[in-house]
Amino acid sequence: MSILSADSRDEATLTQRAYQLLREALLRGEFMPGQDISLRGAAEALNVSQMPARQALSRLQAEGVLVMRENRTLTVPELTPTTVVEVRDIRIALEGLAAELAALRATPQDIEAIAGHLKAMERSAQAHDIRQYIVDNWHFHMGVYRAAGSPMLLQMIEPLWVKYSAYTRLAGDEDTSATLPNHARALDGLRRRDPMLTRAGIVQDCCDTCEFLLSILSRRDGDPRESFAAKRNVGFTSQGSAFAKLVAPRRRGRPPKNGGTSR
Numbered sequence: 001m002s003i004l005s006a007d008s009r010d011e012a013t014l015t016q017r018a019y020q021l022l023r024e025a026l027l028r029g030e031f032m033p034g035q036d037i038s039l040r041g042a043a044e045a046l047n048v049s050q051m052p053a054r055q056a057l058s059r060l061q062a063e064g065v066l067v068m069r070e071n072r073t074l075t076v077p078e079l080t081p082t083t084v085v086e087v088r089d090i091r092i093a094l095e096g097l098a099a100e101l102a103a104l105r106a107t108p109q110d111i112e113a114i115a116g117h118l119k120a121m122e123r124s125a126q127a128h129d130i131r132q133y134i135v136d137n138w139h140f141h142m143g144v145y146r147a148a149g150s151p152m153l154l155q156m157i158e159p160l161w162v163k164y165s166a167y168t169r170l171a172g173d174e175d176t177s178a179t180l181p182n183h184a185r186a187l188d189g190l191r192r193r194d195p196m197l198t199r200a201g202i203v204q205d206c207c208d209t210c211e212f213l214l215s216i217l218s219r220r221d222g223d224p225r226e227s228f229a230a231k232r233n234v235g236f237t238s239q240g241s242a243f244a245k246l247v248a249p250r251r252r253g254r255p256p257k258n259g260g261t262s263r
Helices: 006-027 039-046 050-062 081-105 108-126 130-147 151-168 173-178 180-192 195-218 242-246
Strands: none
Touching: 006 039, 006 050, 006 130, 006 151, 039 050, 081 130, 081 151, 081 180, 081 195, 108 130, 108 180, 130 151, 130 180, 130 195, 151 195, 173 180, 180 195
16 A cells, blocks of 8 residues: 555655656756746746645755755756866766667667667757757667666766756757767667777767867856856747746746746
8 A cells, every 4th residue: 555645646746747847848958057947937837836846846956957046046057167077077987888888788679769869860950950959869868878778877877968958058050960970970889789989979979068068168258157047149948938937036936027038
């Protein structure tokens, strides 16, 4: 017999669903680095009460995906050049290992699915659809890492990706297309059952991503502490998206006028 009541089971389900939706929105690049997320706005956007929304946000904070400012406002963290290089080195270690294992353990069905994700990435790049490219890129990499057959390793890799996605959204068409050869190389390694070739493709992608992020940080004008979310020319949260409601700042818990993002 379950120790949970029907109400508590429903609340647990709502919390998990709220967490999953928020996480997916972050992975799609719905939020900018430095954007604040309102509890009230999260509850409204997810169509749940504040309790499941609060628990979902707390879980993301515990994972380091969101951080709390001194004023107790949750925000999408901003990266520094030092952090970018550190994360690159961690990614190389973890994702390089996963790539090697995948070359040895992936089934033919795994490899064909990964090949399908690469084709989807190519279509998204040709259509200049950066949002879809982010999703397709995520599916490609997670397909490789799941094929490694190491759930613990996968659990270490995924949070790093959630943190990176806000910056990936800043990519231009040329930047996204430039990463395709890395993915093709990794896929070739999988098909050849060559751990080193597969690893080389993934590691190069980690390095290229690092260089891209460092380039973004170096192009920021003015005070380097200024949030990307405060810059009008990079406000990417969709006005038509329900998740636009999550963006703070708030005044007395009220949403911004016209559902707009912070400026």
